[in-house]
Amino acid sequence: MSTEDLAAAALRRAARDGLATDPAQLVTSAHASPTVRTALAEAWAVTLAAGHGRNAAAVLRRRLLARPPAGEAAFLLDLAESGGLQPLTAAECAAMARSADRAERHAAWRYLAGIAHGAEVLPRVAPRTADRYEALLLAAVWQRAVPGAAAGQAFRQAVRPLPAEAGSGLTVAQSMLLGRLDEPGAGLSGGMSVLLGGLGDALTGTGRVGRVMTLATAGPTDLGRRQPLVVRRGPEHWVMRIPVDAPEPLDPRTAAVHRAALAWWATRLLALPGAAVDVVHARFADDGSLAMAETARRHGARFAFTVTPDPHRTTAERHRDLPVHANSEPAAALRMDLHRIFVADRLVARADLLVTIPGRTGSAELPEHFPQLASQRRPRRIAAPPEGIPPFEPGQHDEALAATLMGRLFAGGDRPDGLDADGSGVRVLLSVGRLHPVKQQDRLVEAWLDAGLHRSTALLLIGGSGSDATPVETGMRGRIAKLLSAEPTARRRIAQWPALPNRQVRVLERALASGRWCGPAIYVCPSAKEEFGLAVLEAMDAGMPAAGPVRGGVPHYIRDGVNGFLLPTGGAGELAERLREVCGLPADRLAEVAARGRGTVAARFSAAAMAEALAAEYTAVVAGTAR
Missing domain, CATH: 3.40.50.2000 (Glycogen Phosphorylase B;)
Structure with missing residues (x-):
């Protein structure tokens, strides 16, 4: 077991236990791998919720002024931005906004968008105008910092306006960040893309849900085509594509790197007029779903998570007889399973509504793998609505x-x-x-x-x-x-x-x-x-x-x-x-x-029956859960 493994275990324990940790102790792991940083970010959120924001901002200030490596600085700025902290003034962050390191530069822009005088040190043009992701990010940052500014025009052009008034009922966001929504069966795209497409349409027909936004991702190829980030799929079903700064599609092993950016982008898209969200529903135990949970928190929305006891119930079996050395492939596989278990634990802890897959032992099995449910530190709904498929509509061709x-x-x-x-x-x-x-x-x-x-x-x-x-x-x-x-x-x-x-x-x-x-x-x-x-x-x-x-x-x-x-x-x-x-x-x-x-x-x-059951659960959790 490496020093980093021990650090990850300590951070996960602190987050799971819901105990505040000295911020100075937390940031000692800010240089670690992305999965360790996920644990740090969760422990950091617990600490801020316990009222340690002022101390946390002071710790971030000291560390950032000490000029840490670019990757660590980017992560620390994201911690500040996600927690609403302002450890640096705009002038103190100016050099980072011009950094040659891409991650540091982008994190600095996101941070500056939310602080006083941040626009004064933001560049007006991206270093490489042909870089579609960077140009869009900078435009979105400007739109956040100075709404209506000329430098934000590219973002405003990329987001087709939603009608200001949705139909009567809730506004629901559902996410599918792994794979392509419109290409089931390719890459990591599976039946979920078909399910969410049909479900989003069906939800708006229940009378309880007025608008659905399906959050997907847009990689370099999509961005290069200059397609809108917001498109209508059905009468009140919209697809919102979150830009991702990665040459390859997101997968569970890389999502941790992009967690903070995903949350920032999703927060911006759901802040568009007509997109005020009541419920955010995520369905995979990965860092993308953690980003959606963070987005729900920022908007004061309820968070729903479809929970399964995997990989919890198979981890011991899978790794029992494997020779594990710190740098071996079996060790890497075990680390990823432990990370996924932790992420699922945190999603369960953050959720207001837990949705289980029907037909298994369902909610009765969950406390065996998620003991925090047995303690019920805070109440949450657990439901097992039926799953279903959209009807096949015959066509003339x-x-x-x-x-x-x-x-x-x-x-x-x-x-x-x-x-x-x-x-x-x-x-x-x-x-x-x-x-x-x-x-x-x-x-x-x-x-x-x-x-x-x-x-x-x-x-x-x-x-x-x-x-x-x-x-x-x-x-x-x-x-x-x-x-x-x-x-x-x-x-x-x-x-x-x-x-x-x-x-x-x-x-x-x-x-x-x-x-x-x-x-x-x-x-x-x-x-x-x-x-x-x-x-x-x-x-x-x-x-x-x-x-x-x-x-x-x-x-x-x-x-x-x-x-x-x-x-x-x-x-x-x-x-x-x-x-x-x-x-x-x-x-x-x-x-x-x-x-x-x-x-x-x-x-x-049928998808209609599934939509009716889910819409009833969404309505109940919005009505009955205080945030």
């Missing part, structure tokens, strides 16, 4: 789209995205999801080969980025290629497609289920576990018999052999055996299972 997709599928086995045309009568296995180790597409291919199913079935994998694959996606595709290299004939029976828009996937699933182009098709989700499995529900809704992992939330709605199938996905051997059994069932038996599955979705899992 669906038949042509289905024909195009099926033509692509059976374009020939010599293509990586095609199957042999003479295989159009065989049973097709479909799997849709982002290419990621937890989704286990490589295990599915291995089991498919081990079971000999490549001789009697075809396999279509959909997911992953097209031309801009992430290292994780490239690694998964490499593992699949290695498996197929041992079975050359199988290559003509497997097709791999990059992610498709959700509507195309749902049209494809209906085409496969119809039986007009191929034999009885089966949807297969090989994930290690699914918290709920929205893609499984969509396949069931399309009329496909669906199979999903026995671990996670899928058993909540699938009864094995009745309305779907449960798969042991812990190893390729047991998965192969179960797949062989399912694929060996006669067509009429599969049709019965598919029909029951479709009925299950229709009866229990």
Whole structure:
């Protein structure tokens, strides 16, 4: 265990216990890694809440005037800005605002935007005018410091005005900061992008929610296209894109670096006219969600968090027998799990409303992994609303789209995205999801080969980025290629497609289920576990018999052999055996299972029902929780 590990443990303990800590002691860890800084920032917030703001400002002043390294100075300025502290005058911060270090310069701008005379030392033009992120940040800073100033014009142009009056009801912000909202299945974008899109539309139809803002991120490519940061998605559903200063999309390992900037940007966007927010809802245990919790605090809004007992319940099992040395990969994995556990703990502590995934042991299991709930230091609501999927709306061009997709599928086995045309009568296995180790597409291919199913079935994998694959996606595709290299004939029976828009996937699933182009098709989700499995529900809704992992939330709605199938996905051997059994069932038996599955979705899992339940919870927590 390193000195930094010990510092992280002490800071996490202080934050969890809710005990004020000497600010001078806290800042001794300001030079540490981003995950340690997350713990420091949480302990710092606890200390400020206990009334130690004056001492904290004095400590920051002494340290900043001592000229710490640029990265540390940036972090300390962010601590000051987030806590509303003013340890430096504008003149004392002027040199940092012109720093050659990008992080220090940006933190100084954010700090100066909120203090007296800050505009007097702010540059009017970014050092590199072609740098879209920096130009937007500086414009947003100017708009914050001097509303209406000419230097803020670029920010005002990037945020399309919302109508000043929303519909009657609450204003809700929901976040999806990992992945791309409009590209489900690419990178870290999964079913959540589809869920939040449909849910945001449905919430505004409940009569309780007047406006929804879905917070997503905009990286360099998006910013380079000069698209608006605020766009309308539905009548009262808006997407707000938070600029991120990173060459790669956010992921759980990098989000800590951007936590302060994410909170600052989200606070600015939700301060726009017409965006006064009542509830902020985050759904992932990562630093981006901590930034959303901080945004809710700054706006005096209620904070909702969808909580699951992961990785809490699996950490001991995962790391029990691993050799851990301070600089080893197992040690890095353990540190990340401990960080995620701490982040989840802090999100639970900050939440006014906890939302659990229905069908598991739910709220009854939570105190085992979150003991702070048992003590109930402060009351909060815990709810388990049903999850659901948006309805499929038939379109006049669906038949042509289905024909195009099926033509692509059976374009020939010599293509990586095609199957042999003479295989159009065989049973097709479909799997849709982002290419990621937890989704286990490589295990599915291995089991498919081990079971000999490549001789009697075809396999279509959909997911992953097209031309801009992430290292994780490239690694998964490499593992699949290695498996197929041992079975050359199988290559003509497997097709791999990059992610498709959700509507195309749902049209494809209906085409496969119809039986007009191929034999009885089966949807297969090989994930290690699914918290709920929205893609499984969509396949069931399309009329496909669906199979999903026995671990996670899928058993909540699938009864094995009745309305779907449960798969042991812990190893390729047991998965192969179960797949062989399912694929060996006669067509009429599969049709019965598919029909029951479709009925299950229709009866229990609509986005409208989910929206009604959530809207009621939002209304109750706003009415009943004092901030």
